[in-house]
Amino acid sequence: MSEVNAILAISFRDLLKLLRDPARMVSTFIFPLIFIGILGGSLQSNLGVSAGYDLLAFVFTGVFAQTLFQSTAAGVISLIEDRENDFSQEIFVSPISRYSIIFGKILGESLVAFPQGAVILIFGVLIGVPITVFQLLGLLAVGLVICLFGGAFGILMLSSMSSQRTANQIFPFIIFPQFFTAGVFTPVKVLPLYLEILSRISPMRYAVDMLRNAFYAGQPDYAKVTLDSLTLNTGVMGLMFAAFLIVGTALFVRNERNR
Numbered sequence: 676m677s678e679v680n681a682i683l684a685i686s687f688r689d690l691l692k693l694l695r696d697p698a699r700m701v702s703t704f705i706f707p708l709i710f711i712g713i714l715g716g717s718l719q720s721n722l723g724v725s726a727g728y729d730l731l732a733f734v735f736t737g738v739f740a741q742t743l744f745q746s747t748a749a750g751v752i753s754l755i756e757d758r759e760n761d762f763s764q765e766i767f768v769s770p771i772s773r774y775s776i777i778f779g780k781i782l783g784e785s786l787v788a789f790p791q792g793a794v795i796l797i798f799g800v801l802i803g804v805p806i807t808v809f810q811l812l813g814l815l816a817v818g819l820v821i822c823l824f825g826g827a828f829g830i831l832m833l834s835s836m837s838s839q840r841t842a843n844q845i846f847p848f849i850i851f852p853q854f855f856t857a858g859v860f861t862p863v864k865v866l867p868l869y870l871e872i873l874s875r876i877s878p879m880r881y882a883v884d885m886l887r888n889a890f891y892a893g894q895p896d897y898a899k900v901t902l903d904s905l906t907l908n909t910g911v912m913g914l915m916f917a918a919f920l921i922v923g924t925a926l927f928v929r930n931e932r933n934r
Contacts, residue, residue, distance in 0.1 A: 685779030687786075732890075733900055735799045737859035739814065740821055740886040742795060743788045744879050745850055747822045748829030750784030752846065754927070755839040777924045781826030788822050813889030820912070821882045827916045828878050830923035853879040864902065878915055881908045 796814065800806055806814075832849055836842045854860065856870065857879035866874060874880050880902070888905040891897040 735804045740883040741859045743821045744825035744882045746788035747784045747825035751829035785822035817889045827919035831919040834923045834926035853877045857883045
């Protein structure tokens with residue numbers, strides 16, 4: 676029970692930080708809505724007929740998955756802030772598993788990301804993206820998986836960074852290219868070999884594709900918009916999650932001990 680209590684306490688702390696920062700809440704909602712409303716609407720108006728499927732829904736699903744993945748991964752940057760403020764050292768001296776501490780952080784940032792996902796869902800309905808109850812349940816279930824996956828990815832990326840300034844400079848360089856190699860905005864079914872390789876090693880690709888597996892399940896457009904099967908995406912994400920969490924936690928704990 677002490678491990679569970681620690682996970683809940685750490686995760687609730689991150690949620691409280693969001694609720695006490697209205698400016699942060701507003702800023703996190705703006706860009707996803709711009710991407711869906713402007714980019715999705717523009718693509719649908721200009722390329723929707725030639726694409727053969729609804730590009731607005733395509734961009735909606737891509738941005739939904741990308742936002743949850745990026746928000747959770749980026750939120751883990753606060754571990755660097757905690758390290759600089761010596762807060763993480765106070766946590767790590769407690770008799771709690773290091774993995775519980777890291778998982779509590781990932782869970783907390785997942786709770787922070789979910790309000791963004793809720794706003795995106797509401798906006799999608801308002802602009803005409805058809806969402807059934809079955810699709811909604813699929814989006815919520817897969818969305819939670821994506822949050823945990825993004826958090827594990829963030830732990831790995833940030834575990835060896837020395838300062839929050841370094842993390843803020845490097846993290847966008849790692850995340851932004853994945854917007855395009857993962858097919859968030861545009862289809863990536865046909866790519867040159869070098870881009871196909873980059874796409875295959877992009878963690879965000881599997882998160883976006885898994886969400887589309889769930890959203891388009893049983894629909895005629897399923898084969899047009901998805902890249903791989905749900906089984907493959909689940910397997911790859913499961914292996915990546917375990918590797919990211921184990922290696923990232925080990926590196927982060929080692930850096931804490933060396934301070």
